[in-house]
Amino acid sequence: MPRPEKPLDPFAGPVEQFAFDLRKLREKAGSPGYRELGKLSHYSASTLADAARGQRLPSLAVALAFVRACGGDEEAWERRWRETGEQDAEEPKADSPYVGLKAFTQQDADRFFGRERLVGKLLGKLEHHDTVLVVGASGSGKSSLLQAGLLARKDGELITPSTHRTLPRTEGLLVVDQFEEIFALPHRDEFITELTQREGQTVIGMRADFYGHCARYPDLANAFEDAQVLVGPMTTDELRKAITQPAVEVGCALETGLVARLIADATGEPGVLPHVSHALLETWQRKRGNTLTLTSYHESGGIARAIANTAENAFTSLDERQQAQARQIFLRLVNPGDGTEDTKRHVKRSELAADEVVEHLADARILTVDDDSVEISHEAVIRSWPRLRDWLAEAREDMRVHRRLTAAAADWEAHGRDPGSLYRGVPLAQATGWASREPGALNAAEQAFLDASRAAAEQDLAVEKRRTTNLRRVVALLAALLLVATTATVFAVRAQRQATTERVNALAQKAIADANGLQDRDPGLASQLRLAAYRLTGLPVARDSLLSTFSAPQLTLAKGHKEAASFALFRPDGKVMASAADDKTLILWDFADPHHPTELGRIHAGDDATHNLAFSPDGRTIASAGWDGIIRLFDVSDPRRPVEKARITGHEGQVQAVQFTPDGGTLISSGQDKTIRVWNISGAATLVRTIQAHDDLVHGISLNPAGTTLASASWDGSVKLWDLASGTAISTIDPAPSPGNITSDAAVFHPNGRVLATGADNGDVRLWDITDPRNPVQLSVSTGHTFAVHSLAFSPDGKFLASGGGDTSTRIWDVTDPRDVRLATALTGHTDALWSVAFSPDSRQMVTATSDREIRVLDLANLNYPHHKLTVWRLAYDKRGRYFATVSSDGTIRLWRPDDRHAQEISVLPRLAPDDETLTVDVHPDRDIVFGASMAGNVLWDVSDPERPRELSRTIAGSGPIAGARFSHDGKTLAVSEDSGVVGLWNITDPANPVKTGSFAVPQTYTVWQVEFTEDDRTLVIANGSREVQMWDISNPASPRAHPALRTDDNPDPIRRGGQAGRDEVMSVVIHGNVMAFANMGNSGALYDISDPAQPRQLGLLPNDGGPLQRLAFSPDGTLLAAGTADDLIRVWDVRDARNPQLRAVLHGHTERVWGVAFAPDNRTLATAGADRTVRVWDLDVEATAARVCATTTAHLSTQHWEHYFPGIEPRPLC
Structure with a gap:
């Protein structure tokens, strides 16, 4: 949707001049809207609008697309683009005393303070000490x-x-x-x-969030038990010294205000030193004469x-082709975290193909390159760059596929x-x-491996086709022989059935793959494809895909507008939804069934778009803010027959926002004319007050719940609070x-x-404490x-x-603690700018x-966002569910x-x-x-009362921390x-007074991290990470007696079958009746x-072709056994015949290692949690899941979809 553009000063710099001239070119072309330009250039309207904003030089591809759509001289503009880039670039200063994202080396000791x-x-x-850990x-x-x-x-x-790979001698x-x-x-x-056995002194530097990994190696943990140096945040004095x-040392000065600002921005922020160092380097590049200034610091970001x-x-x-290469490079250079933050990955240059892109990124100091390897300069890049974080969030599953492919290609070679x-x-x-x-994305080795795999698969297919052809010839020959006519018919039918089954199975597997790709854009269709694949074949992969359907948020599309949608909101009772668009219409939707919204009424909302x-x-009543400068009031008491009842005029130019007061008798509006207007609408609309509010367009307004304080957001950069x-x-907030x-x-x-909450065009979302509206205090900033x-x-x-923005994404933030805001999820299915969230x-x-x-x-019911801040280790179910x-x-x-079928948080103990630091939990x-x-x-x-937990006792204690309990x-x-x-x-018969x-x-x-009672409570089974179950x-109880231990590494029928040799350490043990299950590494x-x-x-x-099993859980009736795995999955076996367990389901949804699994009393509901910090609930009943798909999506695939995804197969009902 078009927005009035802010004026540009062409003399402010070469980028501003370039954008100014782009606007002039558009004017010469007749001032077409950016949406119209988008249709001609095949770029989104928001991308083209950003090119003419003057905040950054657009890519060459975008600039030329803009010029082409406006009928300009592409060759001349390409020269202009390159000249602008040269004018805007500054040569890096070789004498900078700041190292930026690189670590200080021995050669930098003279500037390390x-x-x-x-x-x-x-x-x-x-x-x-001979061994010291720096953590x-x-x-x-x-x-x-x-x-x-x-x-x-x-x-x-x-x-x-x-x-x-080995230690130096x-x-x-x-x-x-x-x-x-x-x-x-590996x-x-x-x-x-080798490290623990070497002679000589050793110092190990390690990230703190990997500390727990060392516990798996007792010799390593013992080596530095009393010899650790914690690298914590710098004190204010240390930070001041490091900055100034x-x-x-090189004869330069820093403005006092700059030092104060740096210290204020850095204090209390975790992992801030690379940010400080990089900001100082960027400020140095912009220094005025011999002084580093606060202005230069702000310019750096x-x-x-x-x-x-x-x-x-x-x-x-970079141009468009190089940007695609850059994305692949960064994805190769990151190891996804497993209960820890993502880490950078050291890669040989031979693994990366795009040398010029690597060199470009190295020149920008984002990558570090030596003779034969490449890595990201610092993990702060991973944490701080939103684009890279989004790539990682979107591509985690693809990265795992890629990592497995890389390993398989190396193994093949x-x-x-x-x-x-x-x-x-x-x-x-x-x-x-x-x-x-x-x-x-593939390098040469991977491409060769995949090509060979495809060729082998095609060869297998050709063999299979020849076999099928031969079968058909045999059938034809047998059919010609009257003496064996009956036999021939049976044989032909069987062959035809087999061929049909194979074809249907292949189409079903392709439909499942297509469904995964559709999940963000059209999850309803994705769910229907999974259900269709299951109904057609019953294949395990189709069953697993269907059971995993609700691990992702479910979206419903309301289609009815013909042009860009600008706004949508719910009626206060939630039964009706209203939407507006550039097609000058306002649609009212029946929302009684949120999974199947239907159009109730349609309103012509004016001669221009509604914002x-x-x-x-x-x-x-519904009020609309029109770009024609008119506010319209519609009586929607009967949403099937909406009636316009009033028009309000007074704003000069576009009306940007409208809001009712809590009593419904007053309407507030804001506009392009920089004003806020207050209207009495209890009778005929009359103007109560005009507030000359801002120095630019007032884009957004919000009224507090009491109806006393109004907030306004303007393109002049400020947010103001008003006494209505x-x-x-009352006060002014500068949100940047x-x-x-x-x-x-x-x-x-x-x-x-x-x-x-405030949102700005730099992408920041900030929260402010306005308990005292005269003195707003910033609580947090989310990027x-x-x-x-x-x-x-x-x-x-x-x-x-x-929050919704011009980057096409919707972000949902957990603001339970407004000082510690966490991203719950980022939705990226839209293909153009987002204007409204509600x-x-x-x-x-x-x-x-x-x-x-x-x-x-x-549907937020399936919003599996990280409730916990770090890895969830254990999960225990109340036996009553x-x-x-x-x-x-x-x-x-x-x-x-x-x-x-989803987890609703009740309380935090x-x-x-x-x-x-919490260690373990169990439920009575x-x-x-x-x-x-x-x-x-x-x-x-x-x-x-789960909402109000009450402490009974703290009597239970030992000589050290408790790692397991049951x-x-x-x-x-x-x-x-x-x-x-x-x-x-x-003895906890009296839980207020436990007795040892x-x-x-x-x-x-x-x-000892896990203890389990046998059914009769006479035996305790122990898992402690060794190669035996005790x-x-x-x-x-006063005189416990040990039975002979069960070894897992000398079993006559090796437990390592299909596993990793030498990894027999027991990870988990569970018991039901007289059956014990355990899993090893x-x-x-x-x-x-x-x-x-004894x-x-x-x-x-347990048949397992996946990663190590982390935790096990029996269903209450003992028929099922579930396992959380190291490859982010949940595997479920049918163990009714304990001698021959059968894999029943593989559930997909977690994005990192799964550590906690537990069944509900109904034997079909499974709760899981793990390193991705999410808590999820699964329904293992396939038919119940199918019924839920039918209830939340269209009950059948359209004829066009069926013919596209399942050609040649007769459509059949799914529900």
């Missing part, structure tokens, strides 16, 4: 400390795991930086063993945006291109599908560091009236949008904030309106209600200490009691295991008869 105290501490540790968050400065601090003062050798000091890389490498065990001293700006500018200066190593079946289909979606709508509080009764200004360069598009009040934020909306329950009154749906003409309704509990590394235990089998263990203490909680089946005993290897037994009845020490040094007779699992715990007998092995 602020860490003197920490360097001294590290050197002191080395005087008394800290990403961006805390570990690498710089090791190189410019330690190695500049003490001789030694520096390596990283990705560049050294040196007896001197060895520094292993970026040690976290080792956990993603040779990690050998490397760590390098400039002083400051700490918050300097890295993102540099990366974005480097990217947008290593085995002399053995045909047996080639892809076939589903892996080939996945890799081919991904490669077709990402042209140019904004508002329902009166009683829902009987008097029309006087440099408000003069920013336009504000949106402002909206939180339902509590104490928080205001991610790459273009203007046009619309904001809080959910009525106050949990979410939705929630339904019950907060269960969200509607968006965009320039691609679509009104989309998102009313709630379940989760425990996470973020220090919280949360209670959940399974509501309509109170923390025992601010920085507490009969009573509303939850046990939670943390570093600060262990508590039995009364959760009879209630006995009779509910009288609680077994707890300490990380020291001691297991304690407590016994304890025993497990004869290994491993942490069983203890606890019939006399080598991908394998087994079932044992433990009716005699002599367990193997029953069967």
Whole structure:
């Protein structure tokens, strides 16, 4: 939808001059709208509008498309574009004392300041220890400390795991930086063993979020148990020294205001040092004479945006082909996190094809290149650049396919291109599908492997075709022989059926792949394709795809507008939705069934587009803001017969926004004329007041719930708060560091009236505390949008904030804590700018309106966003199915209600200490009691009212932290295991006064992280990460007795079958009746008869062709066994015949390792959680899932869709 453009000063710089001349060219062409230009140029209207805004030089492809659509001279404009780029570029200063995103090296020791105290501490540790661990968050400065601090003062050798498969032969000091890389490498065990056995001093640098990985290697953990140096945030004095001293050393000065601003922006921010260093380097590039100024700092984007700006500018200066190559390069250079943040990946140059793009990005200091390798300069780029974060979010599953393809290609080469190593079946289909979606993503080795796999598949197919042809010939011959006519007929029918079945199966598998690609754009069609594939074939892959349908948010499309949609909102009762568009219509939709909106009435809303709508509080009137300058009021008491009842004029130019007061008697409007107007509409509309509000167009207004305070957002860059009764200004908010360069598009009040959200055209979303409206205080800033934020909306329950922007995305933010806003999900299915977001009154749906003409309704029931901040380790279900509990590394235990097949958070158990770390949780089998263990203490909680947990006791304790816990089946005993290897037994008959009845020490040094009772509560089974399962007779708790341990590495029928050799450490153990199941790290699992715990007998092995099994759970009736896996999946087996378990389902939805699984009492509902921080609920009943698809989408595929996806197959009913 067109927007009036801000004036440009052509003398402000070469980019502004270029944009100014583009606008002149458009004027000469008759001033066509950007939408019309988009149709001619095949670029979106928002992309073309951005090219003429003067904020950045557009890519050459976009600039020439703009010129071509306006009939300009492309050759002349290409010269102009290149000249502008040269004028705008500045030569980097070779004498900069700041290193930017690179770590300080030994050669930079003379400009490394602020860490003197920490360097001294590290050197002191080395005087008394041979192995020292330097640990800290990403961006805390570990690498710089090791190189410019330690190695500049003490001789030694520096390596990283990705560049050294084995350790160098040196007896001197060895520094292993970026040690976290080792956990993603196949040779990690050998490397760590060699490291722990070497002689000489060793210093290891590692990210703190990988600390838990070291516990898997006891020798490693023991080596640095008492020798650790924590790299924390710099103090204010240290930060000031790091900022100012390098400039002083080269004779330069910093403005006092700049130093103060840098310290203020950096204080309290995690991982901020690379941002500070890069912002200083960018400020240096813009310094005035010999002084670094605050103005230059703001121009760089400051700490918050300097890295993102540099990366974005480097990217947008590439042409379209090179941008596609750049995306592939960055995706190759990132390792997706597994319960940790994403990390950079060290890659050989031979793996990357686009040398000129690599060099370009290296020149921009975003990549670091040496003779034979490439890596991202710092992980801060991954965290800070929204475009890269979006790529990673969109491509996680594709990245996994790509990583497996890379490994398979290498394995194929290593085995002399053995045909047996080639892809076939589903892996080939996945890799081919991904490669077709990402042209140019494959390197030469991968392309060769995939080509060979395709050729082999085609050869197999040709053989199969010849076989089928021969069969048909035989059938024809037999048919000609009368003596065997009957036999021939049977044979022909069988052959024909087989051929038909194979064809239908192939089409079904292709439809499933197509459904995955359609999920963001048309999830209804995607669900129907999955259901059709299952109905046609019943294939396991179709079943799994159908069961996984609701792991993603479900969208409904309301189609009816013929041009760009501009606005959509719900009536206050939620039963009707209204939408407006550039086609000059307003449509009222029946929303009684949110999955099937139907048109009720259509209104001609004027002679120009409608920008904004508002329902009166009683829902009987709707107001429209017209670009023709008219406000129209419609009586929609009967939405099937809407009637225009008033027109209000007074604004000069376009009306931008309208809103009713809570009593419905007053209407507020804002416009292009920079004013806010207040109208009395209780009778004939009369103007009450005109407020000369801003220096530019007033784009958005919002009234607080009490109806007393009004917020306005303007293109002059400011947001203002007004006293509605008097029309006087209360305060002004500048929602950006440099408000003069920013336009504000949106402002909206939180339902509590104490928080205001603002959105600006730089993509920022900010929250403000306006408890005192005279002194607004910024609470948080959220980045991610790459273009203007046009619309904001809080959910009525106050949990979410939705933002929509010109980058075509909708972002939903968790604002439960407005100081710590987290992205819940980013929706990218739209193809053009988004103008409006709104929630339904019950907060269960969200509607968006965009320039691609679509009104989309998102069902928030399946919004599986990260409720926890870090990995969720365990999950325990109430045996009556009313709630379940989760425990996470973020220090919280949360209670959940399974509501309509999704998890509804009930409460968070109170923390025992601010920085507490929670360890384990379990739920009592009969009573509303939850046990939670943390570093600060262990508590039995009364959760009879789950919304208000009450502490019962803290008596349970041991000599160390408790890693595992389980209630006995009779509910009288609680077994707890300490990380020291001691297991304690407590009588909890009186939960307010637990009594310790016994304890025993497990004869290994491993942490006991899981304990399980047998059905009779007389035996305790233990998993502790060793290669054995231990069983203890606890019939006399005061004198526990060990049974012989069950070894997993000397079994006559190896448990490693199909797994990874040598990875027999037990990860999980569960029991139902007399059957015990366990899983190990080598991908394998087994079932044992433990009716005699002293002599367990193997029953069967769990078939698993995927990743290692992390956690197991039996269904209450013992017929199903579920496992969370390391490859992000949930596998479910039918174990009614324990000697022959059958894979029943594979569920897709989690994006990282799955650590928690638990069944509900109904045996069909499964709750899961893991490293992606989400909590999900699954329905394992295929027919129930099919019925839900039928209820939430169209009950059948259209004839056109059926013929497209299933050609030659007779359509059949799906529901």
